[in-house]
Amino acid sequence: MAKIQLENVKKAFGKVQALDGITLEVKDKEFFVLFGPAGAGKTTILNCIAGIMMPEEGVIKFDDQVMNLIDSAHRNVAMVFENYALYPQMTVYDNMASALRSKLYRKDESEIKERIQWAARIMKMENLLERLPSQLSNGQKQRVAMGRALVRTPNVFLMDEPLAHLDAKLRNAMRTELKEMQANLGSTCIYVTHDFMEAMALGDRIAIIKEGKIVQIGNGDEIYYMPCNEFTAQLMGDPEINIIDADISGSEDGYSAGFRVKGEKVTYALPKDAGVYTKIRELNLTRADIGIRPQHVKYSFEPKEGYFKATVYSYESIGNKSVIVVDCGDDANSQLRMIAPNGLSIAIDSDIYIHLEMEHAILFGSDTKEYIVRYDEANYIALAASQEEK
Numbered sequence: 001m002a003k004i005q006l007e008n009v010k011k012a013f014g015k016v017q018a019l020d021g022i023t024l025e026v027k028d029k030e031f032f033v034l035f036g037p038a039g040a041g042k043t044t045i046l047n048c049i050a051g052i053m054m055p056e057e058g059v060i061k062f063d064d065q066v067m068n069l070i071d072s073a074h075r076n077v078a079m080v081f082e083n084y085a086l087y088p089q090m091t092v093y094d095n096m097a098s099a100l101r102s103k104l105y106r107k108d109e110s111e112i113k114e115r116i117q118w119a120a121r122i123m124k125m126e127n128l129l130e131r132l133p134s135q136l137s138n139g140q141k142q143r144v145a146m147g148r149a150l151v152r153t154p155n156v157f158l159m160d161e162p163l164a165h166l167d168a169k170l171r172n173a174m175r176t177e178l179k180e181m182q183a184n185l186g187s188t189c190i191y192v193t194h195d196f197m198e199a200m201a202l203g204d205r206i207a208i209i210k211e212g213k214i215v216q217i218g219n220g221d222e223i224y225y226m227p228c229n230e231f232t233a234q235l236m237g238d239p240e241i242n243i244i245d246a247d248i249s250g251s252e253d254g255y256s257a258g259f260r261v262k263g264e265k266v267t268y269a270l271p272k273d274a275g276v277y278t279k280i281r282e283l284n285l286t287r288a289d290i291g292i293r294p295q296h297v298k299y300s301f302e303p304k305e306g307y308f309k310a311t312v313y314s315y316e317s318i319g320n321k322s323v324i325v326v327d328c329g330d331d332a333n334s335q336l337r338m339i340a341p342n343g344l345s346i347a348i349d350s351d352i353y354i355h356l357e358m359e360h361a362i363l364f365g366s367d368t369k370e371y372i373v374r375y376d377e378a379n380y381i382a383l384a385a386s387q388e389e390k
Contacts (some may be wrong), residue, residue, distance in 0.1 A: 002062045002155040002188055003028045004049060009058030011044055011212075019055065020212040025155075026190055030062075031182050033203030034192045037234070040214040042192040045084075046158045047235065049190065050077050051167070062155055075384070078149035079158040082165075084141045085135040092131040096120075096148045105152070105155050112151075119147040122177060147189055149159060157182070157189040157293045163198065173202050196238050200224070208232050222384035226362075226377070230369040233291050233362065239337045242297065244290045245366060246354075248280060255280055256291055262329035264307045271359045271375045279363070279373040288372065291362035297338035298355040299324065307353035308350040322370045 004026040010232045011019040018041050034042040047053040049060060050073030060067045067075055078099070086095050090130040100107045107115075120126045123143045133141055147158055159386065163178075179202055182189050193199055199206050200220040208215040210233075216228040227233035230390045233241045246257040250270075254340040255277060270276055279285070300307055306355045311324040313335060322340045336354065346352075363372040374380065 001133075003064070004156055004188065005059075005061040005064070005259050006045070006049070006287040007059040007061070007371050008059065009048060009055045011041075011048060011053060011055045018212050019048070020156075022058070022212070022214060024207055024214060024217065026188060027164075027204075029186050029188055031179065031189045031191065031202055031204045034190065034209055035194065035196075035199040035203075035206050036215075037194060037211035042209050043106045043160050044212075045209070046079065046190065046192055049156070050158055051075050059122065076105070077158055078152040078153045078154040078156075080145050080149045080160060080162040081139075082161045084133070084138075084145045085125055086141060086144060088133050091130055091132060092125065092136070092144050095133070095144055096129075096151055099148065099152055114149040116147070119150040122150065122181060123147045139167055139170060142166055155188070157187055159189065159191045161192055161194070163193075163195075178202060178366045196236060200236075208235065219384060219387045221380075221387045224373065225380040226241065226371060227291075228371050230289060230291070230364050233364070233371075237293055237383065239294045239371075240337070241362075242292045242336050242363070244296065244336075246288060246290045248285045248288050252277065252281070257288070259290075261308050263309065264308075268285065268358045270354055270361070273375045275377045276363070276373050276375055283372065285363075285372075287366040289364040289366055289369065290356075290358075291364060292336075292356050292358075294323065294337045294339045296357040296360040297336055298357065299326075299338055299340070300353045301351075303353055304355070307355045310352055310354050312346055312348055312352050314348065315340075315344065317342050323353070326354060328354075 006022050006024050009019055009022040020140065022045060034045060036042055044053065051070065087098065096119060099105055100112045109200045120129060124250055125140065125143050125147065125148060128136065128140060130164060142162060146162050163174055166174060175198060184198050191202060203220060205217060205219055206223055207217045210231060216223055216232050223232060224236045229234060230243055244259055246259045248255060248257055250256050256267050256272045258265055310328050313325045313327040316323045322342050324338050324340050326336050328334055328336055359375050362374040364370060365372055
């Protein structure tokens with residue numbers, strides 16, 4: 001397998017700058033995830049690595065060897081496309097064998113059969129080998145495309161949302177299988193997704209992509225607990241993080257965050273933390289955006305001390321949990337999301353009382369939207385470091 005490096009890679013389509021100075025290094029045998037919204041440039045990065053597209057600027061290296069002038073056939077990469085890319089006239093067996101029968105990577109038929117049977121067992125499609133693509137469901141076609149890549153021994157596996165067309169049960173099972181297969185094969189894998197759960201479950205490290213630029217690179221814990229800006233914080237989480245524009249007041253003895261809910265001032269003391277207080281003093285903060293994840297918003301249907309009054313906007317059951325959205329009126333970003341158990345009897349527009357666990361708050365710049373600090377930051381840095389070591 002190989003170490004993959006991109007240095008200041010740029011790619012444009014007309015006036016649209018798809019990649020704007022991408023620089024990253026994927027370690028040998030690493031499972032590296034490119035994560036971002038649709039149109040961010042994730043697939044374009046894969047295409048440049050594979051040699052399907054050529055960047056206007058920048059260098060692409062495999063194990064320190066410059067690959068820019070080497071055509072895709074000689075880069076020895078295995079790519080799984082989102083749209084399957086199967087040969088319609090070939091059976092599943094022949095589709096999976098196609099790369100191993102090419103002039104460049106030819107293997108003998110006994111080895112091809114052994115590899116295909118191994119991949120078919122992993123992908124649970126032993127009974128599909130004699131079918132044509134037209135006789136397969138979309139999920140089965142995607143498994144064939146993944147199996148075709150698995151029979152190879154390439155420099156790098158490039159996977160462009162390979163689980164997108166699988167049903168939910170198989171997708172969850174395949175996440176586990178993919179991670180185990182990559183570890184057993186000792187392969188380098190670059191995986192594209194816009195699914196937060198896939199990114200967290202699969203990636204040794206994750207690169208957050210936005211508008212053709214890398215926003216942040218780190219392991220899942222690092223990015224989840226210490227997102228570099230509000231965009232990343234909102235991307236990493238389901239339901240999405242709550243962002244509240246707040247006034248910061250107080251002195252070295254204690255600071256508080258204040259905002260308005262339905263015309264009334266609500267104030268929360270910030271946890272006594274040397275790191276938080278130091279940052280507030282350094283930056284002379286008078287305003288900040290407070291990030292609170294839904295699991296750290298508590299609720300009550302009766303008035304309680306330390307809780308403020310809001311109105312139920314929606315209640316949605318999503319499997320093993322539910323999401324309550326409340327309307328806070330003219331401030332606190334108008335709406336807050338929180339997680340609740342299933343089976344609650346909640347009337348829309350009814351009163352509900354909310355408490356924010358500020359010990360889990362993340363502070364962002366009110367103007368810059370960049371990460372400032374969070375309570376007990378040192379512990380989260382240590383947690384991210386321990387995850388990196390694993």
